[in-house]
Amino acid sequence: MLTATGLSQEQEQNWFMPDLSGEFKECAEGTFMEIVDSIPLRGTQYRIRVPENWNGTLLSDLDYYKSANSPRNLKLLKMGYALSGTKRRPGRMMAYDPAHEIHDIISVLDIFEAHFGEPAQTIQLGCSGGGTITIAMAEIHPDRIDGAIALCGATSPWMANTHLDALFVLKALLAPELPIVDIPLRGAETDKIAAAWKKAIDEAQQTPGGRARIALAITIGQWPAWGGPGKAPSEAPDLNNTKELQESMYQSLIRLLPRKGTFGTTMIELAAPGQIKGNTGVDYDAFYKNGNELYKKAVETLYEEAQLSSANDLNKVNDFPRLKADASAKQWWSKPGRTHVGEPKVPFLRMSTTGDGLVYPAMVKGYEDLVKEKGYSALLRTAYVKRWGHCTFSVGEWLAAIETMMQRLETGEWPSTTPEDMNKLAKKLDKNSKAAYFNYKTVQKYNRTWVPTINDFVAQ
Structure with a gap:
């Protein structure tokens, strides 16, 4: 007689008992x-x-x-x-x-x-x-x-929102038209988004202001300045060398932008009903202050070189439209x-x-x-x-x-x-x-x- 699981009573009672008749x-x-x-x-x-x-x-x-x-x-x-x-x-x-x-x-x-x-x-x-x-x-x-x-x-949930923060800064300051959530795991649309993001960051890296904003995003997002998939493009940077540190931030960032090879947080988004990523009520100025001290030092140097104000950019980020996490997703992840x-x-x-x-x-x-x-x-x-x-x-x-x-x-x-x-x-x-x-x-x-x-x- 089969039980509700589709197994006999004997099988159900011993479902965890594999055959151990083999030799060592x-x-x-x-x-x-x-x-x-x-x-x-x-x-x-x-x-x-x-x-x-x-x-x-x-x-x-x-x-x-x-x-x-x-x-x-x-x-x-x-x-x-x-x-x-x-x-x-x-x-x-x-x-x-x-x-x-x-x-x-x-x-x-x-x-x-x-x-x-x-x-x-x-x-x-x-x-x-x-x-x-x-x-x-x-x-x-x-x-x-x-x-x-x-x-x-x-x-x-921590990882998902840490991923969101750096991309949110980049979207607010460099590419407001590009998506940062609900990106498919793979396919033509994913490839199109990946190419657009890489183009935006490559172009930003060619200007003093763009380089400063890349450093700001990494610092606020609390992403590593040296890290990513594949082979390291260089040795770990000297954190006291602003140019070397910023170049490493850029090299890491282009490897971590949305694409089919960076599916880690997409998995998290797909897991629950609704969107777990959200930043309503976040003060990005406070988030910046919490960052790595040497990263922040480099950011201020880069903004000074670009003759721009980091405070003004932080205000722009804080004023940018926010993403609200769904209650259904938070409920699912809270279990x-x-x-x-x-x-x-x-x-x-x-x-x-x-x-x-x-x-x-x-x-x-x-x-x-x-x-x-x-x-x-x-x-x-x-x-x-x-x-x-x-x-x-x-x-x-x-x-x-x-x-x-x-x-x-x-x-x-x-x-x-x-x-x-x-x-x-x-x-x-x-x-x-x-x-x-x-x-x-x-x-x-x-x-x-x-x-x-x-x-x-x-x-x-």
């Missing part, structure tokens, strides 16, 4: 048991590997299914860690929902425990979307994990697992590459300040790696993060997380890896922290 597998990194299967109720594929020399710790990663044979994960397997995780769901681009991804991860944890017993400790970790759910797991599922490591993890509220309840290490043009490093500062406000600072540590790109951490940097968390869980005290000590640890654990932890000069205050209220939750 061998690879260059040792011998391990592997489960590769899918969750029938949702079809999400997952993978579990438990080495013969299991040390009792499970590393749970949203993206483990496809990354199992990466050098990092094979090394972790050899070191005795069990690993588990999923494959990204089909259709994720058009129907993104981190809460569903969390549900899948918890299902895989159930499967693991059913076959291998409860781990001595479970660490949730992941990069990008994996970092996003890791932050949420630390906040709302401390009963299922003992520690969390989020790398380049976004808080989606547990879809946003973050600054309350990690397990030891939590949060890391970012500072050249990340997708998940802006400034968000780490926003979360850090929110955690302090909520009284959870003892559980949080943050670290930055000086490298261009999104989730471009080396194997050694990953291993240093995991070992740091292991020491925190085993001793109850955080070991040193200074860049010097993290780099030493990274090189010790993988001598062939680059190690580029460093002291990062971030923004004064992050502009787009959002914690849902009861009104958001009920869509008022």
Whole structure:
């Protein structure tokens, strides 16, 4: 007899029980048991590997299914860690929902425990979307994990509005006719918009006033002056060299303008019913004051060289027609697992590459300040790696993060997380890896922290 799910009663009771009749597998990194299967109720594929020399710790990663044979994960397997995780769901681009991804991860944890017993400790970790759910797991599922490591993890509504702010300044000052929201993921219209935006920014870069306004937009938006997809066009700029810094801002910006290759916030827009991006009531003069001090210094120099007034331009931006976020979108994103509220309840290490043009490093500062406000600072540590790109951490940097968390869980005290000590640890654990932890000069205050209220939750 079939149940409402389309499965027999026996299948429904044991839907999480894959076939474990196979032999232990061998690879260059040792011998391990592997489960590769899918969750029938949702079809999400997952993978579990438990080495013969299991040390009792499970590393749970949203993206483990496809990354199992990466050098990092094979090394972790050899070191005795069990690993588990999923494959990204089909259709994720058009129907993104981190809460569903969390549900899948918890299902895989159930499967693991059913076959291998409860781990001595479970660490949730992941990069990008994996970092996003890791932050949420630390906040709302401390009963299922003992520690969390989020790398380049976004808080989606924060990320969407940080993305909006720089483009809004550019639209107000340079290209009022060009769109900044509701841009298709791909297609001829997207290509047309991308070409128009690139033309507007290229032309602006040829004039003193245009260069000043590009710098103003990056500073207000709290985007990195050096960061984006692909290969870095140059080394990280000297932040005290105005010309070098502005050129880097321009080179980064043209890689981050709306186009089919910068779909990160389009996913967020498409996820909820209605538009999550909005800037009603925003004071862009105050947002500018919160920016990186050296970026602001460059902006003032550039405006002086252009014989223009930054105050006048800020007034123009503040007077420009605003975009109102839809209550339905804020309601959707306010649900547990879809946003973050600054309350990690397990030891939590949060890391970012500072050249990340997708998940802006400034968000780490926003979360850090929110955690302090909520009284959870003892559980949080943050670290930055000086490298261009999104989730471009080396194997050694990953291993240093995991070992740091292991020491925190085993001793109850955080070991040193200074860049010097993290780099030493990274090189010790993988001598062939680059190690580029460093002291990062971030923004004064992050502009787009959002914690849902009861009104958001009920869509008022």
